[in-house]
Amino acid sequence: MQKNVDVHLVKKAKKGNSQAFLELCIAYQDILYNSAYKILLNDEDVADCMQETEIRAWQKITKLKKEEAFNSWIFQIMTNIAKDILKKRTANAESEERYMSDKIETYNTFDIDQELNRLEENYRIPLILYYYAGFSIKEISEQLKISVNTVKTRLARGKLKLKILLEESNDG
Numbered sequence: 001m002q003k004n005v006d007v008h009l010v011k012k013a014k015k016g017n018s019q020a021f022l023e024l025c026i027a028y029q030d031i032l033y034n035s036a037y038k039i040l041l042n043d044e045d046v047a048d049c050m051q052e053t054e055i056r057a058w059q060k061i062t063k064l065k066k067e068e069a070f071n072s073w074i075f076q077i078m079t080n081i082a083k084d085i086l087k088k089r090t091a092n093a094e095s096e097e098r099y100m101s102d103k104i105e106t107y108n109t110f111d112i113d114q115e116l117n118r119l120e121e122n123y124r125i126p127l128i129l130y131y132y133a134g135f136s137i138k139e140i141s142e143q144l145k146i147s148v149n150t151v152k153t154r155l156a157r158g159k160l161k162l163k164i165l166l167e168e169s170n171d172g
Contacts, residue, residue: 006071086121
């Protein structure tokens with residue numbers, strides 16, 4: 001979607017125009033869904049995340065200062081909600097991790113998405129935001145509330161870890 005169209009719709013939505021907000025949600029639905037799925041790896045959690053993202057965005061759209069920043073703003077909302085969902089799952093994380101690693105080993109295929117899912121959250125989220133959602137390092141830094149250098153480090157280490165995992169799965 002073009003920036004000037006976004007700005008026009010955001011201005012209308014800020015004035016309470018629900019149709020304009022709905023158009024924005026539709027325009028960003030696919031990329032938000034795909035990014036949320038890469039973080040959460042679970043359809044039910046992604047559905048909850050998407051619904052909560054739209055609700056919070058609608059409730060807080062009047063507080064958005066720069067209309068042209070809608071893209072980053074709604075992604076930050078989605079990322080924060082996804083991280084909250086992940087925190088709630090920490091009790092089950094260990095058994096879920098074992099299940100996923102067993103499942104990945106049985107496939108024995110060269111699949112970037114599966115290997116990406118094995119990465120720790122602090123590497124996986126920046127990689128998803130950078131490579132799948134197309135955010136700049138600066139935008140990721142702002143969304144995750146970490147320094148630009150930390151984002152660069154996590155991207156570099158995440159790529160290295162992903163490369164090792166892909167080589168292992170390709171050889172195995």
